[in-house]
Amino acid sequence: MGTLDFLSAYEKGSLLNRTADRREFLRFCGRMTVLLGLSQSAISRVVAALEGAVQQHRPSVIWLEFQDCAGNTESFTRANAPSVAEAVLESISLDYHETLMAAAGDRAEQARHEALEANRGNLIVVVEGSIPTKEEGVYCTIGGKTALQIVKEIEPYAMAFVAVGTCASFGGLPQANPNPTGAVALEDIIQTRPVINLPGCPANPDVLMGVLVHYLVFGRLPEVDAQKRPLFAYGKRIHDTCERRPHYDAGQFALAFDDYGAREGYCLYKLGCKGPQTYNICAAWRWNSSASWPVKAGHPCIGCSERQFWDRFTPFYERLPEVGGFGVEERADTVGGAVVGLTAAAVAAHAAYTAMVKKAEKKAEETALSESEEDSVES
Ligand code: SF4
Structure with missing residues (x-):
């Protein structure tokens, strides 16, 4: 099994090709360009990277849920507009997600195993929820394995890990005193692969998309601070x-x-x-x-x-x-x-983002317009 069964619901035609949604896709690229702090001229590069990922090889993403409330999954699936989530989901291959996938039991485990074997060293592993360590991790088991075992088993296959939400990033609520399950953060377990933290309860879905888009555009994760948080989203109070x-x-x-x-x-x-x-x-x-x-x-x-x-x-x-x-x-x-002195900057921050997003979306729309004009000339 390749992409999740739930994705078939989107298979009414590729978002990148549906005329009505093409414009929304380009506007999305404009917004991501602003979020990542790139210049307006980078919009075409973002568009090309996402289109290239769809047409050539979509990076495989596995999403694991451990001690959590599924709030980040909820947040991600309710991202801005359905077509925005589609844009990212069409650009990656979400090969395993317990909450969203139609498959269950052995079939689900098999999907994860196949994705691991087919993408060794190239997987992006998103982890939601903390990992219990007391009593050898028995407080969270999936398919007969503890969360601890699953993460350690997947580590050699991964290119990088993304801890989404405060529980995966820092231990979160499960780790609060008296921490009965011995909950720890993903970064406390993973030793040999990069970990990027997206704390928040839940994390902003646009930020997760920004990380994935950054990877698709530049082939690497974005710059982070000392707590492994991407600077484009966590650089300011x-x-x-x-x-x-x-x-x-x-x-x-x-x-x-x-x-x-x-x-x-x-x-x-x-x-x-x-x-x-x-x-x-x-x-x-x-x-x-x-x-x-x-x-x-x-x-x-x-x-x-x-x-x-x-x-x-x-x-x-x-x-x-x-x-x-x-x-x-x-x-x-x-x-x-x-x-x-900060007052003016504080007031201006959202207004500045809004203005930049509007400008980027306008530029993206102009791109869409010139594309449709070229198409009509060719036909
Ligand atoms: S300005 Fe006031 S309301 Fe806003 S973040 Fe600071 S303390 Fe909170």
Whole structure:
């Protein structure tokens, strides 16, 4: 078995060739170009890489789920628009995914085995969920094997691993005190292959797509920080790109969820926001076609993409002055009407992304237009 059975649902015709969806595909390429921080001129390179992957050899991807809630799978399958997920799914060969695949039991195990043998050394392995190690890992077994055994068995076949979500990246909720299953992160197990972490509860699906697209375009994983997170998505704190930042700098804070400040969009720091300690792209890129994100909707950031967030950042609705690594507490109370230099950048971040995405999509649409004109001339 090659690609997952569920993909056959998409086989009404290739997204890259369906005229109506061709434009959406090119717009997707434009958005990915912006997300990855590439110049507008790179759009054609992104288009060529995705088309080349479809027409020549789609890299094989295996998606493993261990101690998790399947939230990253849910997030990925609900990415912006169905056609966006299709674009990536047509560019890779998703050969194994327990939650999505139609096959079960021996047939599913066989699919994984065949994908391993056919793609030795070239596999991208996406892992969702933490890995239990207590009692030799018996707290998570699939097909009679522990998660620990499965990961170690697959390691020699992999080109690289992508830990999607906080559980796989850092241990997440299963690892929270008292960690009854001895849960660890993927990076604690894998010794011989690169691991890239995409923390978040769940990770932004566009970021996962960005990693896959980066691999398709450049043949390698994107640049990462010391915690193995891609810099294009985790290079800035949420606090630095949050639209409520001007209120923070002006000393304007909501003190209750239904008070005047909350209604006016004031800063949520005093309601427990962990944005100053959290690195992620939520504020700038947002979710669901950039429609919104938790802080915009009125809920403080809970720092879900940080290490040990459950132990370090609870209770979520209280300020935690003992949280290390950031000296914001004093300033939040004393800053008054002072304006710091980051304000303008914070306000501009999402607007800048939006403008760049619009420009890239327009350029991609122009490409689509010139293609259809060329086609009509040829015919
Ligand atoms: S503390 Fe939270 S709500 Fe306030 S500016 Fe920072 S990220 Fe935004």
